[in-house]
Amino acid sequence: MGIAIDKENTKFLNLLLIADLAFISVHCFYLLGIVTGPLYSIETDMGYAEIYQYIKECWIVVLLFILAIDRRRIIYLSWSLLFMYLLFDDSLQIHERLGEYLAQYFELKPMFGLRAQDFGELGVSMLFGFLLFSFIGASYLVSDNLEKQISKRLFILVVLLACFGIFVDILHTAIPWDQVFELFGLLEDGAEMIIVSFIVWFTFSLGKSQVNPSEIQGNN
Incomplete structure (x- = not known):
């Protein structure tokens, strides 16, 4: 894919993971x-x-935004906006606050332990x-093969993040047992930290990547 995975990048990932584990x-x-x-x-x-x-x-937001400017590719901007939303959502609790409003407005009822x-x-x-993945999808259609491969990897990482951030969070809420509750909380937030570290490392590696045109042609 033309992404530089050298010793410096590996050391950076190791530092991130050590901090997560700490x-x-x-x-x-x-x-x-x-x-x-x-x-x-x-x-x-x-x-x-x-x-x-x-x-x-x-x-992640800054690295992808810089890539969008440096390489003049909208695909990096679309991914940057997705992670910007995730940052604002985590720090400002957007889905929690809007979710509470929607529940009251539509008079939603609790079900299945939720x-x-x-x-x-x-x-x-x-x-x-x-909305965000629609923009990413439209950008994907006008991207070259290398950028499509990068997007696929980012998509996999985001899906993993969503699995722990949304679905494990639902189980975290639905299961009432105290010990299991603590286990789900540790699994959810710990896994999110590690996955985000891999995304940081991946986007950092993109900035140092050396694109080989023959590789792009070989993936067609």
Whole structure:
């Protein structure tokens, strides 16, 4: 694909993952009562781990936006907008707030162990996902083969992120048992941190990539 995966890039990924594992370990100490204070939990809004997550998401947005300008390709801009939404959604709780409003406006009812607000949140996520991926899809159609391969990899990573951010979150809410509840919380937020680190590393690698025209032709 012409993406540079050298020792420097690998070291960068390792640093990101070490930081993720450090936050996850501190969260486990918090659950065991070894450390106190909710800011040490990876589930706490505006906690230490979540601020770190916001910084990584900001890096992704900036790196993709720079690629869009440098290479004059709209596909990178479309992906940058998607991650910008994810950053704002995480930091400003967009789908939670709009989901609560939709649940009240449409008088949604709780079902299957889920709150009415959960259905509203799912509707908001699906709406923004449809709009943003429509833009990405349109950009994909006018992209060259290399950019399509890059988009496919980003799409896989985003799908993995959605699986933990949306579907595991639903299970997290629906299952009432305390020990399983803590396990789902750790799985959801810990996996999200690791996946976002891989996306940071991937977009960073794109900026250092050396495009080989013969590779592009070979993938046609």
